[in-house]
Amino acid sequence: MEIFDFYRKDRWPHVFCPGCGNGAVMNCFYRAFNELGLELDKTAFVGGIGCSSRIPLYINSDALHTTHGRAIAFATGLKLAKPELKVVVFTGDGDLGAIGGNHFINGCRRNVDMTVICINNNIYGMTGGQASITTPHEFLSTTTPRGNKEYPFDLAEIAVAAGANYVARWTTRHVHELTKSIKAALQKKGFTFVEVVAQCPTNFGRRNRMADPTQMLEWMRESSIRRDKAKANAVDHVDLNLEGKITVGEFVDRNRECYEELIGVSKHG
Amino acid sequence: MKPVIDPKFCKACNICVYICPKKCYSKGSGIGETGYFTAVVSAAEKCYNHNREGKLLCELCILSCPDQAISWHEETEEEKKK
Numbered sequence: 146m147e148i149f150d151f152y153r154k155d156r157w158p159h160v161f162c163p164g165c166g167n168g169a170v171m172n173c174f175y176r177a178f179n180e181l182g183l184e185l186d187k188t189a190f191v192g193g194i195g196c197s198s199r200i201p202l203y204i205n206s207d208a209l210h211t212t213h214g215r216a217i218a219f220a221t222g223l224k225l226a227k228p229e230l231k232v233v234v235f236t237g238d239g240d241l242g243a244i245g246g247n248h249f250i251n252g253c254r255r256n257v258d259m260t261v262i263c264i265n266n267n268i269y270g271m272t273g274g275q276a277s278i279t280t281p282h283e284f285l286s287t288t289t290p291r292g293n294k295e296y297p298f299d300l301a302e303i304a305v306a307a308g309a310n311y312v313a314r315w316t317t318r319h320v321h322e323l324t325k326s327i328k329a330a331l332q333k334k335g336f337t338f339v340e341v342v343a344q345c346p347t348n349f350g351r352r353n354r355m356a357d358p359t360q361m362l363e364w365m366r367e368s369s370i371r372r373d374k375a376k377a378n379a380v381d382h383v384d385l386n387l388e389g390k391i392t393v394g395e396f397v398d399r400n401r402e403c404y405e406e407l408i409g410v411s412k413h414g
Numbered sequence: 415m416k417p418v419i420d421p422k423f424c425k426a427c428n429i430c431v432y433i434c435p436k437k438c439y440s441k442g443s444g445i446g447e448t449g450y451f452t453a454v455v456s457a458a459e460k461c462y463n464h465n466r467e468g469k470l471l472c473e474l475c476i477l478s479c480p481d482q483a484i485s486w487h488e489e490t491e492e493e494k495k496k
Contacts, residue, residue, distance in 0.1 A: 163426060164427030164429060167480065168480025169478050169480055283495075317478070320474060324477065359429060362454075363432075
């Protein structure tokens, strides 16, 4: 499959700002999807509201553009009604963690068979740079001009605790590892969650002395630490703040029974 | 194979200039047709995939380009000799 068989060329160039991390995630997803040889006709893409949730609209397949934060709720219904479809949710940190936090936790708990790719850009980028639940401690935004006094949510750890089958976190500086993780997530049955820390040079970087997207990539490279190394150094919780590090790596890989098997949907689907 | 930048899609974020380990790319000096200072492939012969067939190596630029502007093209006979 050529890249513009997968994407809608009539919508190109896309709406994202120069240097936005969403494009890199799109590339990695296309690469993983292509290498696995999946079919576009048997895949449905779901997105909520936000920059990253616009990705399904650029893919040459059926897409569901839903209300704010409810992407996982809609995807659950879609999967139960059409069990033969592979469901992929593209979502952002504000959509998944803030507005739809409860849907996310309960989606993990039920273990519905879907792949969720969360593009975490640490800010509400589309609405003008307000502090979101994942804005790191002491970072600036339009609503926190003297530094964010709150501590951020760790979405990947929440997914592990809530019971997802596969959880990984990478940044857009780790494109090859991200491609491998998306591939593993697409192959696995059950709720699979890949969090990608992506750069937002326009609204996050510009207010934190990283206006150039390459400066943001350098920040990610310097501040990311492998999860196995963090464990070896006996760091039980790693904060995403100015001095802290972004833990990257595979968080969990297990085979819990998924929701369709439990209620027997796949038998009569 | 050589990397080629499509000037219609490039938005001049210069991530390719930063990420290429062999410094194949350089910042653009002139305004392209979309109004951006689009990056240029200045040294395609330094690339890991120069004269390579089959499975390609590295590919950091292709995977990191946010605008899908970079693609692989076959080299001409003159470029293969470099």
